Amino acid sequence: MSQILEIIGCKYPIIQGPIGALNNPKMVAAVSEAGAFGMLALGYATDLEAVKTSVAQIKDLTDKPFGANLMIAMNPNNEALLEILAEAGVKAVTTSAGSPKRIYPKIKELGMKGLQVALAAAHAVKAADVGVDAVVVSGTESGGLRTNGPECTNMILIPTVCDMVDVPVVAAGGISERRGYRAALALGAQGVQIGTAFLASEESPASQAWKEAILGCGDAGTIRLPVGGMGMRTIINPKLSELLAAGADLNQEYNLMYAPQAWTDGDFDLFPAGAGQVSALIKEIKPIKDIIAEMVA
Ligand SMILES: Cc1cc2nc3c(=O)[nH]c(=O)nc-3n(C[C@H](O)[C@H](O)[C@H](O)COP(=O)(O)O)c2cc1C
Structure with a gap:
């Protein structure tokens, strides 16, 4: 079994890309039921009771593993969110939008695994040095928050990062079907993160x-x-x-x-x-x- 499958605990090395504006337990459960890793987007979550309710709803709909995304610099509630997730049996989270340095001790203390999102090779290396369990490497083709400056495509970024870090790499960006999935694995990624394709799915609550x-x-x-x-x-x-x-x-x-x-x-x-x-x-x-x-x- 690949290291990524051990971390996320599901059938396929496919992670639901969190979308801050779409937080839907039914969609998370649909992803998990289909054998991938459903992901609650908690980047901007401030209402802890609402998060507990969402987590309970997912658990009512599936007994398969799911995770959550925390946006490090955006949310002062991350430690409380991690405690809620750990209590509910969530084993892995992704972290993005900030340095992983301060949040990873808490993730480890709770016995969870963490995958840090990196938009550039230098950030992936820094994250690996901090002790994250995996990096989600997101090339410029990806949807979501990006930088304003120079960026690289996954065709270059994935093998570059694979050569530079010892932790497993997940490719995020540009993948919606078999060809992209296989290409990401061929470039050295152990898994993929899918944003836009799930956003446009039948179960997505997007307008x-x-x-x-x-x-x-x-x-x-x-x-x-x-x-x-x-x-x-x-x-x-x-x-x-x-x-x-x-x-x-x-x-x-x-x-x-x-x-x-x-x-x-x-x-x-x-x-x-x-x-x-x-x-x-x-x-x-x-x-x-x-x-x-x-x-x-
Ligand atoms: C509209 C939109 C919002 C997003 N919001 C988040 C977010 O809240 N947190 C995060 O880590 N990534 C966010 N992302 C990035 C996705 O999780 C995922 O990594 C990315 O969409 C992958 O690229 P793809 O769209 O080509 O599949 C967002 C993406 C989109 C399209």
Whole structure:
């Protein structure tokens, strides 16, 4: 059994990419029931009772393993969240958006495993030095929060990191089907993390407008939108296209705070739909178990 399967404890080395704006126990359970690692997105979770309820709902729906994502720099509640998760029997979490240095002692103390998300090789090496159990390496094609600066594709980043760290590597970004899954494993990753493809799945609570934006997105259909010193990969819609052509200061035009509302309402003029470049490969809305079955076939 691979080290990653030992850490996440499920049938396939496939992790649900957490999406902060979509926190849905049914979807997490659907991923776990299909043999992958369902993931509760707790990056912005402040209501601890609501988290306990979500965890209990997942456990009512599946007895298979699931995890949770904590965004390190975004949330002062991470230690309390870890205690809730450990109490519920969660064995592994992913951590992102911050240095793993301070949170990993708590993860270890609770007997859990932790996978740190890294957007660049240097960060993966630092995380491995801190003692994380695995790194989730996320190339520039990925959906979600990015940097504003130079970035690398997974085709280069995965083998680079595999050569530099001793811990197992999970590839995040650009994977929605069998070809990408196999490519990631061929590049040296032991597993994959899937964001956009599950976001556009049948069980996803994302708005229909959000899913349709993904289905309609072509290979040059996304950019890293600069937001407050970071980047967020979004789908280019007519308004964003006009702003790009006019050379507008996108940082002034959009505020990341409005993203969850915009994505829920399908109001992409308020904030463009978040998604990865892999949107270009997603042509229909499918059940999660079909996406996973096709991937591992
Ligand atoms: C809209 C959106 C929101 C995301 N939010 C989070 C988050 O809250 N925490 C996190 O660690 N990753 C987040 N991600 C990244 C995903 O978990 C995953 O790593 C990424 O989407 C993988 O790339 P893919 O979209 O090509 O599959 C987000 C991704 C998207 C598309």
